[in-house]
Amino acid sequence: MKRLSIQEVKTILQTIENQDDPFLAQFKNDTRKGVQQLLAKWQKNREQELADWDHYQSMMKYENKARVQGYNMIAGIDEVGRGPLAGPVVSAAVILPANCYIRGLNDSKKLNENKREELYEHIKTQAISIGIGVVDANDIDQINIYEATKKSMQLAILNLNVEPDFLLIDAVKLNSIYPEESIVKGDANSVSIAAASIIAKVTRDRMMKKFHQLYPEYHFDKNMGYGTQIHLDAINEYGPCEIHRKTFAPIKKEI
Template sequence: MPRLTVKEIKQFLKQSNIDTQMLSNLERDDRKGVQMLVSKYKLNLAQNKKKQSAFNSRLQFEQIFWAQNQLVAGIDEVGRGPLAGPVVAAAVVLDDHFNLLDVHDSKQLSFKKRQTLVPQIKDQVLAYAFGVVSAEQIDELNIYQAAKLAMTQAYQNLDWDVQGLLIDAMELELTIDQTSLIKGDDRSISIGAASILAKDYRDRLMMEYDLIYPGYDFKNNAGYGTAKHLAGLETHGVTPIHRKTFAPVKKHLN
């Protein structure tokens, strides 16, 4: 039987499960191209095992509920720091079929990776929902209370019954069982998935606001106080979506 070409081996190694005997045979192949492919395959295998282990570790809080035949929602919010736009929260319910190893704190993921993960998360979770609290409400309540309200809304908007909540560094005024986790988006897959969906939702909203209120670069800064945003405030003044109680905006009032 003729041996496979390097191109054929490259395609072969894209399979998820490679026969150990076949891999052993390839390791003995004296072609440099084959050795490079085998090395890359083994490196990817080791990285995926490490990623799987980390993923399993970040499911420990969900598994407490699953072991009791219960479901839990992960909740996170984004947008506390910007000078403009709402604070947005997401709630996500998943089960033990969820297998997106790359789900993590949204701040640790590139824009491209988030764009890839968002439809995959929505497809795999049992349910997801959002809570949105406007800049006007933020000014009325303060940003901390507004974040709590957005999280509460996200939970209340879920169309799935859950027996508990996993929340990123927050406790809500609800009677349901809650687990508040410091850096929860880095410690829980549910919260991490919620952080990705919340950020995507808010980023898209700010891109829409960029069309309505040009001159502040909202599509790129998402309302944060970048140089272009501050220059926009200086030139164009305050918009209805600016948080008027935030110091850099307040000085441009009147």
């Protein structure tokens, strides 16, 4: 039998999904260093795939519990933007199908920007429905950040184009017309809430980058409105702008 080239081995490994594939046994007996390196890389990737699958399944426990109780349109809800000095608070509500698998789905805070953008597209493709709720800085100043957070979540639910029958909410109780469960660290423990956290984060980051074009001196494209030193220095130099939260320290002392 003609010995396969390194490139041919690489091409075959890219198609193998089963640990019992006979090609793997053949490659294990190949003494070439290049083949063994490719095999080790395949094995590492396979182990990561299985770990990602197991992690995803563990994050399905709240959704599975709700489905056993007879609920089908389960909306995960999360917000981003409670802490910044500028910009809106943004919430997302996401309903995923029961058989959905989005590899790498996790709390948006644990992901880098590129991974969030990648998962954002996967979620948009697979979700049954996505709703977004935005409450701007003026409203935040009028009703306080906690009430603004709840309002943004309620708006996200209203903006779903499919009515939910159960809500999984990250650490907030809405007491809405729907049955709900509030989950501490829900974005790390529920796939629906994790999906909502990514949608909310990417949506708000894109909004802040647009605000940067209007107010470049505050560097909103980098700090997203959070109180970084460069942002605080800009506030000291220029004062607050339209999208700053006037009731938040240190903005209050500047006006």
